[in-house]
Amino acid sequence: MAETPKQITLTIDGKTVTVPDGTTVLQACEKANSPVPFYCYHPGLSIAGNCRICLVEIVGTPKLQIACYTPAANGMVVNTTSDKTLSGRRDVLEFLLINHPLDCPVCDQAGECWLQDYYMQHGLYDPKFNETKQKKPKAVPIGPTVMLDAERCILCSRCVRFTDEISKTGELGIFNRGDHAEVGVQPGKELNNNYSGNVVDICPVGALTDRDFRFKCRVWYLGATNSVCTGCSRGCNIQIHYNRERQWRPHIANGERVMRLKPRYNPDVNKWWMCDEGRYGYKFIDENRLTQVQLRHQGAPKTATWDEGVDLIGATLKRLRDAKQLDQVGVVLSSHLTNEDLFVAKRLFAELGVRQVVFQRPKNGASDNFLLQADKSPNAKGAQALGIAESAEGLLEKAAKGQLKVLWVFTQDLSTIFGEAKIREAAKGLELLVFQGTNDHLTAQLAHVVLPSAVCAEKDGTLTNVDGRVQRIHAALGPWAQSRGDWEIMQDMAARLGVALSYPDAPAIFADLAAREPAFNGLSYQLIGDQGVLLKA
Amino acid sequence: MSTLGEQLLHRIRDAHKRRTLTWWERIYLPAIAQGLWITSMHFWRNLFLHIAHRLGLFRDQPASVTIQYPDQRRITSPRLRTRHRLTKREDGTPRCVACMMCETVCPARCIYIVAGEHPDPNVEKVPKSFDIDLGKCVYCGYCVEACPEDAIRMDTQRHDIAAYSRDGMWLDIKELLNPGTRQFNEPPEKFVQLTPSEFRQLPQTPPPPPPGTGR
Ligand code: SF4
Ligand code: SF4
Ligand code: SF4
Ligand code: SF4
Ligand code: FES
Numbered sequence: 001m002a003e004t005p006k007q008i009t010l011t012i013d014g015k016t017v018t019v020p021d022g023t024t025v026l027q028a029c030e031k032a033n034s035p036v037p038f039y040c041y042h043p044g045l046s047i048a049g050n051c052r053i054c055l056v057e058i059v060g061t062p063k064l065q066i067a068c069y070t071p072a073a074n075g076m077v078v079n080t081t082s083d084k085t086l087s088g089r090r091d092v093l094e095f096l097l098i099n100h101p102l103d104c105p106v107c108d109q110a111g112e113c114w115l116q117d118y119y120m121q122h123g124l125y126d127p128k129f130n131e132t133k134q135k136k137p138k139a140v141p142i143g144p145t146v147m148l149d150a151e152r153c154i155l156c157s158r159c160v161r162f163t164d165e166i167s168k169t170g171e172l173g174i175f176n177r178g179d180h181a182e183v184g185v186q187p188g189k190e191l192n193n194n195y196s197g198n199v200v201d202i203c204p205v206g207a208l209t210d211r212d213f214r215f216k217c218r219v220w221y222l223g224a225t226n227s228v229c230t231g232c233s234r235g236c237n238i239q240i241h242y243n244r245e246r247q248w249r250p251h252i253a254n255g256e257r258v259m260r261l262k263p264r265y266n267p268d269v270n271k272w273w274m275c276d277e278g279r280y281g282y283k284f285i286d287e288n289r290l291t292q293v294q295l296r297h298q299g300a301p302k303t304a305t306w307d308e309g310v311d312l313i314g315a316t317l318k319r320l321r322d323a324k325q326l327d328q329v330g331v332v333l334s335s336h337l338t339n340e341d342l343f344v345a346k347r348l349f350a351e352l353g354v355r356q357v358v359f360q361r362p363k364n365g366a367s368d369n370f371l372l373q374a375d376k377s378p379n380a381k382g383a384q385a386l387g388i389a390e391s392a393e394g395l396l397e398k399a400a401k402g403q404l405k406v407l408w409v410f411t412q413d414l415s416t417i418f419g420e421a422k423i424r425e426a427a428k429g430l431e432l433l434v435f436q437g438t439n440d441h442l443t444a445q446l447a448h449v450v451l452p453s454a455v456c457a458e459k460d461g462t463l464t465n466v467d468g469r470v471q472r473i474h475a476a477l478g479p480w481a482q483s484r485g486d487w488e489i490m491q492d493m494a495a496r497l498g499v500a501l502s503y504p505d506a507p508a509i510f511a512d513l514a515a516r517e518p519a520f521n522g523l524s525y526q527l528i529g530d531q532g533v534l535l536k537a
Numbered sequence: 538m539s540t541l542g543e544q545l546l547h548r549i550r551d552a553h554k555r556r557t558l559t560w561w562e563r564i565y566l567p568a569i570a571q572g573l574w575i576t577s578m579h580f581w582r583n584l585f586l587h588i589a590h591r592l593g594l595f596r597d598q599p600a601s602v603t604i605q606y607p608d609q610r611r612i613t614s615p616r617l618r619t620r621h622r623l624t625k626r627e628d629g630t631p632r633c634v635a636c637m638m639c640e641t642v643c644p645a646r647c648i649y650i651v652a653g654e655h656p657d658p659n660v661e662k663v664p665k666s667f668d669i670d671l672g673k674c675v676y677c678g679y680c681v682e683a684c685p686e687d688a689i690r691m692d693t694q695r696h697d698i699a700a701y702s703r704d705g706m707w708l709d710i711k712e713l714l715n716p717g718t719r720q721f722n723e724p725p726e727k728f729v730q731l732t733p734s735e736f737r738q739l740p741q742t743p744p745p746p747p748p749g750t751g752r
Binding site for chain 1: 634635636637638640641646649650651652653654658659660661662666668685686728
């Protein structure tokens with residue numbers, strides 16, 4: 001029955017709004033810009049209506065009604081700021097706080113706690129409750145990623161509904177009654193599924209906190225930048241939370257920059273959620289990074305300047321070009337590069353006359369039928385859309401047979417994909433193995449020239465997810481140590497080789513990319529915005 | 538454009554606008570006489586009062602003395618903001634719960650706390666390391682104001698933070714918990730991390746006689 005829903009009109013705080021039939025009062029209030037506080041309501045979950053904080057006055061009904069469960073009706077007159085509403089809300093808050101511990105100083109949620117927020121907005125600062133508070137289990141690890149503090153729980157049941165409805169694993173439940181009611185894991189189980197980290201996000205208070213983030217950094221030290229998860233090809237929309245105060249507080253988390261990742265709402269990709277693999281897969285940004293240009297060309301390895309590194313590669317390529325031997329040059333791009341990087345690389349090598357340019361995906365990994373994809377490449381679709389061929393296998397075989405002189409590998413650790421022996425063999429047959437990438441691993445160690453490059457969290461650009469959705473990433477951090485953006489390195493190389501490539505920044509590259517590449521025609525950063533745009537099929 | 542530049546220009550113009558001295562002021566003699574008068578007034582007053590004190594007179598009128606620092610120290614008000622210390626629970630662990638309120642509020646950003654797990658889930662959080670760089674501290678006392686646990690106080694009555702290097706002005710957690718245990722020429726153990734059981738084993742020194750009580 002796909003008839004368009006009837007529109008109804010109601011008055012909220014004197015403002016008239018028109019909403020489709022079936023909307024709840026809470027949603028209508030939001031539309032009317034009269035936000036109502038809520039705890040148990042979550043747009044991605046079923047409605048429970050148990051926290052009662054969303055009380056509003058509806059003219060004509062004697063009692064206050066909960067906005068999250070009351071359907072809006074035609075001609076309804078709702079009051080969200082009347083004295084009656086506010087005093088009702090205050091009383092509800094006081095009930096919620098009856099057994100709530102005074103934990104804010106040690107609570108990781110402090111600073112982003114809805115209980116704190118609403119209390120500051122509506123609170124009575126002198127509690128009337130004189131009895132002793134109920135004691136409940138504190139600091140209980142209920143799974144590999146989540147810590148439970150039952151005293152802080154306000155029993156909104158969001159987490160329980162999440163495990164029932166979204167992850168469909170049902171590990172959590174609310175046990176006992178009345179004052180003794182507490183949230184917990186079902187007997188013999190632990191909260192361990194691909195999406196368990198999300199309960200921390202949806203818990204409006206500090207009852208469920210992240211064990212990875214625990215005590216690491218106070219939330220008010222965090223800066224947030226919109227980005228896209230690079231953990232798999234789904235490309236869940238995220239925010240990168242990094243230590244904004246690192247300059248003055250280098251002691252936090254041993255100087256790491258990224259503190260945590262949080263999902264960001266995108267109705268077409270990940271809704272409100274993200275998987276644990278992606279959520280906790282940010283360590284590579286600060287750990288085991290390549291910091292300097294390294295030359296192992298002749299004799300002992302040594303660190304070098306950018307000019308030395310680029311000059312060496314440039315000279316080799318120039319020699320081969322003059323000898324018309326560019327067919328002995330192979331380039332293995334990576335599905336971790338942004339569309340901008342790939343485009344600049346494509347142009348550079350096309351104008352040089354290097355034909356053997358492919359891209360390589362990382363090894364497939366775990367997947368499920370919700371978000372997590374087996375293909376772990378954040379931008380394989382982008383590389384395909386740019387018309388770049390896939391798989392480095394052929395080039396490696398050629399190298400092993402001695403048919404290649406130069407192989408330029410980007411980002412991927414080919415040894416984990418094709419096995420260590422193959423890479424060693426290929427490296428032996430090559431005159432120059434260049435590795436341009438972010439982290440140190442076997443392929444980087446075998447390379448004759450190592451160029452450190454920036455990770456996605458340090459780049460501006462776009463990635464294309466498994467559905468062909470082009471999504472924007474923003475640089476949350478500056479490049480690590482001496483690393484540089486991939487397209488900047490390639491542009492440097494272009495200058496050495498006399499190829500005219502000089503984009504000032506990522507937006508300029510994308511503008512040119514959209515003009516030249518048919519798959520990207522008509523796209524722009526403005527159009528992509530925060531939520532991304534699908535490529536033309 | 539530059540406000541700093543404007544301010545500087547303003548000052549220079551103001552300096553030029555200075556009032557010219559009168560003839561009376563330009564002979565300077567009255568000003569010299571005035572200065573001599575103030576000095577000698579203090580001299581005679583103190584001379585008189587010290588003799589009178591010997592004779593048991595005017596005891597309620599204080600006379601100036603030179604304090605023989607560092608053998609003798611001045612009596613300071615208990616409210617004076619002096620060097621920090623961390624207060625302890627009965628079992629010897631710090632009262633501090635590493636909430637980072639003081640670290641956050643500190644305008645000099647000279648407090649560095651690394652939080653750790655406390656074995657008692659009702660305490661939950663405890664600092665592993667707690668460092669204050671006194672070389673940066675401006676003695677504002679905001680840290681004390683901000684602390685919800687009365688865990689940091691500025692009541693040691695110590696204000697001698699002289700050191701041979703900037704590092705010497707660094708207070709590590711051991712020194713903060715037991716003020717005065719580190720010798721003047723010992724280097725601080727920057728960012729030293731202790732576990733709750735190590736806190737309990739720290740020397741439970743009776744607080745050394747607070748300097749600055751004058752006794
Ligand atoms: S849940 Fe919120 S109100 Fe409760 S202790 Fe934590 S920060 Fe404070
Ligand atoms: S743990 Fe959090 S999400 Fe779960 S019921 Fe309690 S308050 Fe709600
Ligand atoms: S006294 Fe002021 S400057 Fe010194 S540590 Fe405390 S808050 Fe920081
Ligand atoms: S404010 Fe008090 S409890 Fe919090 S970290 Fe500072 S000293 Fe510790
Ligand atoms: S949000 Fe309406 S009852 Fe909880």
